Amino acid sequence: MALRPDEFYDHARSAADDETRLPLARMTGWSISPFEPDGLRVSPLRPPVLPERPRHGEDPSDCASCRERGEGIWFNDNWRLTRIPGVGVPLVLMLHPIEHHDMDDLPDELAAELGVLSAHLVRHVQALPHISRAHVYRIGDGGAHLHIWFFARPEGQAQLYGSWLPVWDDLLPEYPAKVAEADAALVVDALIDSAGGRRSAADVSAQG
Ligand SMILES: [Zn+2]
Incomplete structure (x- = not known):
């Protein structure tokens, strides 16, 4: 014990x-x-x-992630992906289940899908030119609604290795938003090719 x-x-x-x-x-x-x-x-x-102290969103009726279920750059029926603005590293993405779950109550079906999506996201982030690694973090002390972080480490900047990366991220000046946005779009294109999903919350494929 x-x-x-x-x-x-x-x-x-x-x-x-x-x-x-x-x-x-x-x-x-x-x-x-x-x-x-x-x-x-x-x-x-x-x-x-x-x-x-209770975490943000312990009560699903007061959970920002549940309220923002329509916001993101990629969606499928169970998950959505957002880009975190204002960071210092080249790209920070966050994967959220659409329904209110934390990691310890994630249904097995969603847990399996999380594994596949995480592997695909790492592959696509690391395929970006001048990105060497995608770090993956689940912390969960601040928000009750599961959110998985993907941090892109810039190529060759060898001090940004390992577990200091989020601290370096906080020290660095804001990375150019247009560059991060374009790279996020490449990741989303690759994810749609490899794992399906769509760019908007509404399923527009049914109309076309
Ligand atoms: Zn929630």
Whole structure:
């Protein structure tokens, strides 16, 4: 069984100083760290808070993702894809189930489809010129409605490797929106070819 919240806090504090500051992360010693260790200070570790604050959209009637089910750049009957604007890396896409599910209550049929769509999205993002890798993240601490992140890592920018990428993304200036939009359109074209779906929420194929 995992440590209780108070046990976990005591365990963590045993490595901290008098102000409950832990030593600097080993990651700050990596050559790809966006921060130099000199002058950096770790925030004091706060005690656990119980119960945890509810996430956005725990109640489906107050869930932005459910309200925005018509918004996106690609749709099929179960999923929609959006492009996140204002980011620093070349492209950030997000895949959402249309109905209100989190990952732990995703029906098997949708979970299987998520696997296939994730593999196709990674393939199509990585096929873009000057993109080396598509990182895939599911975090789920902020929003209750499942959302999977796809981060495109720019070719050759070797410090942007690995788990620091979302931090570098926050440091970088905003990537040119027109370029990201055009690349997202290429990914959507490839996804329609490989996995079906359509560019708008309404099924216009039935009319044509
Ligand atoms: Zn929802």
